[in-house]
Amino acid sequence: MTILQTQVGIPAAAPSANPSVSSGRNGEVITADLHGKKYTAAYNGKLYIASTAVAGVAPGTALSTTPPMCLWNPPGSGVNCEIHRAWLGYVSGTLGAGSIVWAWGPQNTNPSTGTALVPVGAPIGNLASGAGKAFQGSTVAQTPVIVRPAWTLGAFLASTAGINPPLVDEVDGELVLAPGNFLCLQGVTAAGSTPLCLFGLTWAEIQI
Numbered sequence: 636m637t638i639l640q641t642q643v644g645i646p647a648a649a650p651s652a653n654p655s656v657s658s659g660r661n662g663e664v665i666t667a668d669l670h671g672k673k674y675t676a677a678y679n680g681k682l683y684i685a686s687t688a689v690a691g692v693a694p695g696t697a698l699s700t701t702p703p704m705c706l707w708n709p710p711g712s713g714v715n716c717e718i719h720r721a722w723l724g725y726v727s728g729t730l731g732a733g734s735i736v737w738a739w740g741p742q743n744t745n746p747s748t749g750t751a752l753v754p755v756g757a758p759i760g761n762l763a764s765g766a767g768k769a770f771q772g773s774t775v776a777q778t779p780v781i782v783r784p785a786w787t788l789g790a791f792l793a794s795t796a797g798i799n800p801p802l803v804d805e806v807d808g809e810l811v812l813a814p815g816n817f818l819c820l821q822g823v824t825a826a827g828s829t830p831l832c833l834f835g836l837t838w839a840e841i842q843i
């Protein structure tokens with residue numbers, strides 16, 4: 636049996652070789668974060684960030700084999716891609732009302748055509764490439780199947796009064812992409828008028 640000694644409240648004494656642990660009156664241990672919760676994954680080179688090109692991409696109006704942005708985890712990669720966060724930023728045009736959804740499908744080969752995106756490795760300056768491959772407007776093997784909505788869009792346009800900040804989906808590991816599959820973000824919306832958006836993803840690669 637291990638005995639843990641705690642002190643209720645914050646210790647008044649300076650740090651020592653045998654510091655006591657702070658606790659509350661109900662026995663709960665008091666801790667403080669030194670870093671953000673994604674720091675360790677970033678510091679260890681397991682975190683990757685990808686974004687579509689700055690010119691923007693049409694979000695789409697229905698699930699199709701050419702999603703505006705997708706992440707592919709190749710078969711045999713040896714890792715799961717744990718999705719942490721996604722963004723949607725407005726570029727230009729009139730957005731059509733509807734939803735941007737998460738969708739997936741099996742994918743054994745590299746998506747074709749479109750544009751292969753170059754992820755930014757964390758910590759920033761890490762030039763190592765991960766197993767996950769991000770694409771803009773590439774063709775996948777089959778029409779994806781919806782997982783869940785990410786955001787709801789209104790008919791926004793550049794002249795709309797007020798600031799339209801980026802939309803953020805704090806996925807926080809809820810979606811995990813196994814090898815041999817793709818995960819995409821795609822619009823199920825009205826057509827709008829030449830809408831262009833930026834899509835972004837952050838994911839961690841966890842050895843299986």
